[in-house]
Amino acid sequence: MARRDEIIVVRSIAESDLGIFSAHRLSATSKQRAIALTTPVARRLLSSRLFENGGGDMDLICLYGGYGNRELRSIGKVGKNWRLGGRKITANACGFLDSKDFVLLRSVGENDGDQPILMTFVGRQRERLLHAGIVASLADDFRDSVAMMSAGSDAFAALSAAFPAVPADLVVGVPLAEDDVIPRERVAGSDGR
Known part of the structure; x- marks a missing residue:
């Protein structure tokens, strides 16, 4: 298989995206549990098969x-x-995030579900310098609240320093199936900290 270049997607969080965070469920104007993506992002992020089929479940590692957390999440x-x-x-910690903060996705391009996608967040309250740097350096790259950088670009190199690739020990194995999930009360640090 040919080597696929990595991409980093930066999405400016909209008010309607906040419903995915439990800390915002009561106050969010939208009750959707999803983050909006654009068609150009989906086309670049997903394999042509998944894109043509309207998406699929992806192995997603969320760190913030x-x-x-690692689980299958739908991109559809x-x-x-x-x-x-x-x-x-x-x-x-996601209670500190607000609209105009950022969600970052790092993945191989044309992902067919065979590689995990890494997701993190950059907020004005907790990561103010990184947030300001993203605003200043990507202002001209945002289209419909989304910027996309490919490996080899200066912007990708700069973001890679703050947002490294999926650690090798996390890539090994597959996410837990729904039947294998450990009940929340048995998980260490189950209060979300």
Whole structure:
């Protein structure tokens, strides 16, 4: 198989995206549990097979603050819109995120579900310098609240320093199947910290 270049997608979080975080469920104006993606992002992120079929379940590793989670999350087309959905994200640290903060996705391009996607967040309250740097350096690259960088670009290199690739020990194996999930009360640090 030919080597696929990595991409980093930076999405400016909209008010309607906040429903994916449990910390925002009561106050969010939208109750959707999804982050909106654009068609150009879906086309570049997903393999042509998944794109033509309207998406699929992807192995997604979410890391933010002390929170880590790996599970299958859907990237799919709903009407004319693409969404990254799944269960709500329970990290308490996500309560500090707000609209105009950023979600970052790092993946191989044309992912067929064979490689995990790494997701993290950059907020004005907790990561103010990184947030300001993204705003300043990518201002001209945002289209419909999304910027996409490919490996080899200066912007990709700069973001890679703050947002490294999926650690090798996390790539090994597959995400837990729904039947294998450990009940929340038995998980260490189950308060989301």
